[in-house]
Amino acid sequence: MKISIFGSCSGTLPFEGRHHTAFSIIINGRVYWFDAGENCSYTAYLMGIDLLAVSDIFISHPHMDHVGGLGNLLWNIRKLSTQSNTLPYFGDVTVYLPNEETFNGTLSVLKHTEGNYKTEYHTLFHKITDSVLLKNENIEVEAKHNRHLEKTNDGWQSFSFRITAENKKIVYSGDIQSVDDLSDFLKEGCDALFIETGHHTAEDICNYIVEKQYSVKALYFLHHGRKILNDFDGVLQRCKTIFQNVYFCNDKDVFYL
Numbered sequence: 001m002k003i004s005i006f007g008s009c010s011g012t013l014p015f016e017g018r019h020h021t022a023f024s025i026i027i028n029g030r031v032y033w034f035d036a037g038e039n040c041s042y043t044a045y046l047m048g049i050d051l052l053a054v055s056d057i058f059i060s061h062p063h064m065d066h067v068g069g070l071g072n073l074l075w076n077i078r079k080l081s082t083q084s085n086t087l088p089y090f091g092d093v094t095v096y097l098p099n100e101e102t103f104n105g106t107l108s109v110l111k112h113t114e115g116n117y118k119t120e121y122h123t124l125f126h127k128i129t130d131s132v133l134l135k136n137e138n139i140e141v142e143a144k145h146n147r148h149l150e151k152t153n154d155g156w157q158s159f160s161f162r163i164t165a166e167n168k169k170i171v172y173s174g175d176i177q178s179v180d181d182l183s184d185f186l187k188e189g190c191d192a193l194f195i196e197t198g199h200h201t202a203e204d205i206c207n208y209i210v211e212k213q214y215s216v217k218a219l220y221f222l223h224h225g226r227k228i229l230n231d232f233d234g235v236l237q238r239c240k241t242i243f244q245n246v247y248f249c250n251d252k253d254v255f256y257l
Ligand SMILES: [Zn+2]
Pocket: 010, 011, 063, 065, 066, 175, 198, 223
């Protein structure tokens, strides 16, 4: 599977060369999208990602550094579809979000754009709860709430994901309160852990994974905060002394698992 990073930054002010968090996983030509920070579809398009192959968009929580590019992503999919007179290859586009208000707000904005966002396919909402969100012949995506946001009357508002595909397990933290939030996923091991560092130091996370003896084969840091951004190479070197198989993601990185 191919993993493409469109944004590697946390919710910082505009930062040269980096945008807010987003990435995709491509399996058998189908694009599964995770978080949709500013500019994500712009970057993806220029990286050669076929936006008409996007079928499922998983948004960990409704903060702006994770949804800021959602409207533009949906707009670009429609634009490509109308220009090329081609429907999205995998049918309707589903947006998975913890709350419907953010989805409806995004659609409200789109409704007043070109062609009133009229499409020959549907843009569907799927509310995220602790469950298997999607399972098909290629992939399974499970959601587990974390404590980055408080529970509301509408349920938990922030989630982590476990993606199982091609006999590999990938955990994506989203934003978390502590790495303990991921223990249900991590105690079962994973091939790759994509974990945010906006709210923690990378060294602490490396130490935690080693101390807990979790079977995590590779660590990919993204959603970088100032601690990493201000000393990228220094923090990376210190992390490598704790956990060797560690990567600090950059915008436009591509990984094959
Ligand atoms: Zn964030």
